[in-house]
Amino acid sequence: MDTKDKILAIDDNDVNLVMLKAMLSAEYDVVTLSDGSDAENQAAAIKPDLILLDILMPGKDGLSLCSDLKKNPDTQDIPVIIVSARNNTADIATGLRAGADDYLCKPYSTDELRLRIRRRIDASRPSDKILETIRRLTAERDEALGKVAALQTISDSVRDSIILCRPDGSIEAATRSTGAILGLPSGTEIIGRDIAEIPLSDQERESILQLVSAPNGAPLRYISQRKRDTDPAILETTATQTGDLGNGYIAISTRTVEPGGSEDATTCKELELKLLKLEKEIAGIFKYSAKGILTTSLDLEIHRYNRRFLELFGIRRNINCTGVSLEKILSPKQVEVIKDLVSKVDKPPIFETTQITLQNADGTKTYIEITASMLKTFGDASLMLIFSDVTQFRNMDNEIMNAAQAAEERERTLLAQELHDGLGAVLSSINIYINLILSGGAEIDEIFKTLRLTKELVGQAIETVKDIANNLHPVILTRFGLVATVSNIIEVHQSSHLIKFHFEHSTFEELKDKDRELSIYRIINELINNTMKYAEARNVELTLSTTRPTLHIHYADDGKGFDLDKYLASPDSLTMGISNIMGRAKALDGTCEYKTAPGEGVQVDIELPIEARNS
DSSP states (O other): OOOOEEEEEEOSOHHHHHHHHHHHTTTEEEEEESOSTTHHHHHHHHOOSEEEEOSSOSSSOHHHHHHHHHHSTTTTTSOEEEEESOOSHHHHHHHHHTTOSEEEESSOOHHHHHHHHHHHHHHTSOOHHHHHHHHHHHHHHHHHHHHHHHHHHHHTTOSSEEEEEOTTOBEEEEOTTHHHHHTOOTTOOOTTSBGGGSOOOHHHHHHHHHHHHSOSSOOEEEEEOOTTOSSOEEEEEEEEEESTTSTTEEEEEEEEEOSOSHHHHHHHHHHHHHHHHHHHHHHHHHHHOSSEEEEEOTTOBEEEEOHHHHHHTTOOTTSOOTTOBGGGTSOHHHHHHHHHHHTTOOSTTOEEEEEEEEEOTTSOEEEEEEEEEEEOOSSSOEEEEEEEEOHHHHHHHHHHHHHHHHHHHHHHHHHHHHIIIIIHHHHHHHHHHHHHHHTSOSOHHHHHHHHHHHHHHHHHHHHHHHHHHHHHSOHHHHHHOHHHHHHHHHHHHHTTSSOEEEEEOTTOOOOSOHHHHHHHHHHHHHHHHHIIIIIOOSEEEEEEEEETTEEEEEEEEOSOOOOHHHHHHSOOHHHHHHHHHHHHHHHTTOEEEEEEOTTSOEEEEEEEESSOTTO
């Protein structure tokens, strides 16, 4: 006979506990607690398969208890369902943030309770098939690692660099001479890292990655470029697919070529010519770049600069700045900012960025973005500073933020108007009817008639409040996610048969960040509202897709379109909607691109990070 799954129900109301036990005892072993004070220790001791938890309890409330259960290693994997009469959106969000796996509002049906319990218990357990796969893969990996360890012991005496990795680039073994051959910093550990993460020059990394993607090809020769080298060295790298160490290993061998033979001399000459050509191209980019470029010593003595640097800082072109310290040509405050930026720069390819503001003679401001990086060259280390004029983008950001704030103010105004004209009017009528009843002069039939009217008005008030709350934060979004919410909006608009939607979301992954999900919902809702109000469209195409780490939104309608530049120059309600969409996308660290013209419909492509940058 199978053992029943165990459920721990915690509620200060004994009647609720008795009802839960009656509903579930046929299918589950139900243990009850009426006080949350010692519930954490009880749960750790009982080890239930699921916990049903009320919020309002003596001792420790349900939210605190849920948070503690999820922090305790002994109970953190136990699914928790909060069962509460608190059914507004804020309470549900608070419960989920406390760590609850689900939130069930009272009153509920027995079928709904059983369905949610079974779904959460099943989801918390890996299937037998998954467990078998894990055991098989673990055994295969142990066997492969044993072979790798044997190779490591044998290859320690080899003079060449040999790296053993998988096709995905993960390094399993390497010879002791690898660090010296590849010029890695002392103490660098590469076992277990991705081959693309080894601190090499761009040329060396590109060559190795090229061989990993196509092993068993011809050897590649290239010049190594390292600060510590007084003369360039020629390296030769080969990659071989091997079947002796399990499935899919690639051996990457690198050796130093000593010039001597005619073939090696020719190769060296060809590589030197390529290097000279590359330097010439870099010099051209340096000279004609739209950005100010500066190379300096570590103490900020100028080695080289271009014309754009002089233009940005208003320095006369006939002044020779080579060999001059930055402290003599820039203001003390500007130099202080640059020194602080440089102090954060470590080894390449690490970059650091900051901004400074220049006050122009006409009273305007120019915003300069400075990027600093360490140059990897022969001889002494040096710095490269790149100065970019970002005034246009800064002003654009301000315009977008102002438009977003205006849109938020508009939403507040509409909400206030809806509360005043809709809910306020209904409540005023209810107050009048109640005063009529309390006046005492009405007949009993009139009193009952007035009560019925009052009841109808109360129902209208409740529906109005629900509509307002749903507009602020749809309940369906919290419970069922973005796809279900968007589908619901589309179904409402499509019921008129005036417009047809095609909604594709097969590759979309639901978001874990609910605040981010709400912002994306508002973007999509604004797009649809703009189409319904202004486009006169017959068809709308909406695609949600996920290509980690990016979420893609593609939206297009076949409406009348418009002149985007003209509308942005003359603000109106449509322009505010567009700016609101762009502002929300930018606030989520994303991009938003509009394509439209009169008679050609509208196409909007938005790309957003799935997770916030600081998450």
